[in-house]
Amino acid sequence: MGKGVSPAADTRGRIVMAAMELFWAKGFNSTSIADILSRTQLNAGSLYHVFPGKQDVLIAVLEAYRDGIEENLLKPAWEGVDDPIERIFALLARYRWMILETDCTYGCPIGSLALELHEADPVVRDLLAVNFANWAGAIEQCLAAAGDRLPADTDRRALGEFVLTVMEGGVMQARTHRDVGYFDRGVDALRTHFDMLLARAARRPEPVQGD
Amino acid sequence: MGKGVSPAADTRGRIVMAAMELFWAKGFNSTSIADILSRTQLNAGSLYHVFPGKQDVLIAVLEAYRDGIEENLLKPAWEGVDDPIERIFALLARYRWMILETDCTYGCPIGSLALELHEADPVVRDLLAVNFANWAGAIEQCLAAAGDRLPADTDRRALGEFVLTVMEGGVMQARTHRDVGYFDRGVDALRTHFDMLLARAARRPEPVQGD
DNA sequence: GGACGGATTGAACGCTCATTCAAGAACGAG
DNA sequence: CTCGTTCTTGAATGAGCGTTCAATCCGTCC
Structure with a gap:
């Protein structure tokens, strides 16, 4: 166990937290996937591995x-x-x-x-x-x-x-x-x-x- | 006199009216210039002849x-x-x-x-x-x-x-x-x-x- | 009629964006 | 070690956007 989070779950959490802040600060439409990626230091593929699309975020x-x-x-x-x-x-x-x-x-x-x-x-x-x-x-x-x-x-x-x-x-x-x-x-x-x-x-x- | 409106003033009026409805119905960011043009039956050049840019609309x-x-x-x-x-x-x-x-x-x-x-x-x-x-x-x-x-x-x-x-x-x-x-x-x-x-x-x- | 300037045309440009995907890394199980 | 699965990489794609502009039209005044 310990930090028993699958990598995907961790990725997911980081994305949600970053998206929360960005949507709040800039709105949904004005927040690009690239914004979320640069804030989380992830790549597009990782995000799309966890979420089907932007709306699911x-x-x-x-x-x-x-x-x-x-x-x-x-x-x-x-x-x-x-x-x-x-x-x-x-x-x-x-x-x-x-x-x-x-x-x-x-x-x-x-x-x-x-x-x-x-x-x-x-x-x-x-x-x-x-x-x-x-x-x-x-x-x-x-x-x-x-x-x-x-x-x-x-x-x-x-x-x-x-x-x-x-x-x-x-x-x-x-x-x-x-x-x-x-x-x-x-x-x-x-x-x-x-x-x-x-x-x-x-x-x-x-x-x-x-x- | 008569309908003493210059063509540009008429164009401007039509654009403002169409934009009013569209911004209200879809919001500013979700309304494209193309939306305004198709509703007013104008071309891009006419709009940009009257307005410097979208924000001015x-x-x-x-x-x-x-x-x-x-x-x-x-x-x-x-x-x-x-x-x-x-x-x-x-x-x-x-x-x-x-x-x-x-x-x-x-x-x-x-x-x-x-x-x-x-x-x-x-x-x-x-x-x-x-x-x-x-x-x-x-x-x-x-x-x-x-x-x-x-x-x-x-x-x-x-x-x-x-x-x-x-x-x-x-x-x-x-x-x-x-x-x-x-x-x-x-x-x-x-x-x-x-x-x-x-x-x-x-x-x-x-x-x-x-x- | 001719000429000039305001007004219009609509294709083209450059940019951003969400999304895709083939390739490869990481990792656990046997 | 080796296989298989999960996860990551990052360049590529294609659609949509605001904006530009050379060419053209058209009304007006001389």
């Missing part, structure tokens, strides 16, 4: 995002944050950090790909949708954990999607204007939204039967 | 969006709608209609281009930013017209940007899932947001001095 990348959301995104963002509502904003803060770290060129990798690949084939589109759904689902779980701090009639699934909507829209504007302020103001508005919801729930606590 | 398209927002977007959307808050939702309804009309493949043309053109040159980026700013500015004017129906401390500029954020994020999710529901639920959440703001303002009308 994309699929592997989207699967990696799907399978790594817990470990690579949520866990680090929620380190030391226990309050479920604050976890939502901690996740958004992590995106803010990424925007700053990349001089406002950051875009959510999934969001960028989703808009770039208009006529994507069904496999790709499903993977994009699953990634979105998992993200919104993570928020939904936070909202569920918030219990009756939210109004009882709150659609937690829809509110989770709304958080994703605000994140994607904010990232998009921040990047276009090259100014985090646009992201910040979106998050502020979302905070106001939550404050108003929490205040409403506090005002009329649990609508008991016969309220 | 993009610039002309973005200028057309910028100059036509009032006539082509706001005026039709606001036909017969006078209430400033309802105008906001009338505009969103128009986007919903476009989503449906295109079987959920619609993406806001500006938003799509903004995400596709990561490393756009400054001229292009500025035009994208101006288009966003004008859109948000139109909403801001609605909010200003709403006067004290909104809480006095409401940042109307930021709220205008927030509406744009929700629109773009909603369009993106609706398209990825091929389901308008995602857009609708975002608009619903925004409606809730406005309802809560309006209710708050109604509860404490104008915070008079010494409140």
Whole structure:
């Protein structure tokens, strides 16, 4: 055993990691196979030995995002944050950090790909949708954990999607204007939204039967 | 006089119109010059007689969006709608209609281009930013017209940007899932947001001095 | 009618890209 | 060592792209 990875599996991993970074930085269409090869120090044949074509690299990348959301995104963002509502904003803060770290060129990798690949084939589109759904689902779980701090009639699934909507829209504007302020103001508005919801729930606590 | 357009101006107009549709439907990079030529029934030389290169076609398209927002977007959307808050939702309804009309493949043309053109040159980026700013500015004017129906401390500029954020994020999710529901639920959440703001303002009308 | 310049034609060019493949290296099993 | 399989090499291929340009057309004014 030891490092019991077949050479092909290692090659595959290196390609996926390089492609993740490149697709994120340059987009799918603007990333050439040659880009991936030069970054991984591989030759065309090795890549095509592992993947049938470029699109299959994309699929592997989207699967990696799907399978790594817990470990690579949520866990680090929620380190030391226990309050479920604050976890939502901690996740958004992590995106803010990424925007700053990349001089406002950051875009959510999934969001960028989703808009770039208009006529994507069904496999790709499903993977994009699953990634979105998992993200919104993570928020939904936070909202569920918030219990009756939210109004009882709150659609937690829809509110989770709304958080994703605000994140994607904010990232998009921040990047276009090259100014985090646009992201910040979106998050502020979302905070106001939550404050108003929490205040409403506090005002009329649990609508008991016969309220 | 009569149809006093020089041939070049006519050619230019046809190219811009065709490019508008193609960039919207296929994106900038995926639209070839040949696509534009076949749709306009022109030859390469005619296009390059009017435009130095492909990027200049993009610039002309973005200028057309910028100059036509009032006539082509706001005026039709606001036909017969006078209430400033309802105008906001009338505009969103128009986007919903476009989503449906295109079987959920619609993406806001500006938003799509903004995400596709990561490393756009400054001229292009500025035009994208101006288009966003004008859109948000139109909403801001609605909010200003709403006067004290909104809480006095409401940042109307930021709220205008927030509406744009929700629109773009909603369009993106609706398209990825091929389901308008995602857009609708975002608009619903925004409606809730406005309802809560309006209710708050109604509860404490104008915070008079010494409140 | 003649001449001039704006406008058009469409083949050709050079480049990048995804993909292929024959040849060979590496490695484990017997 | 030897066979067989897996994996790698890297040049070649062919399609598609944005762009160029010499030749040609055509409307206008003298």
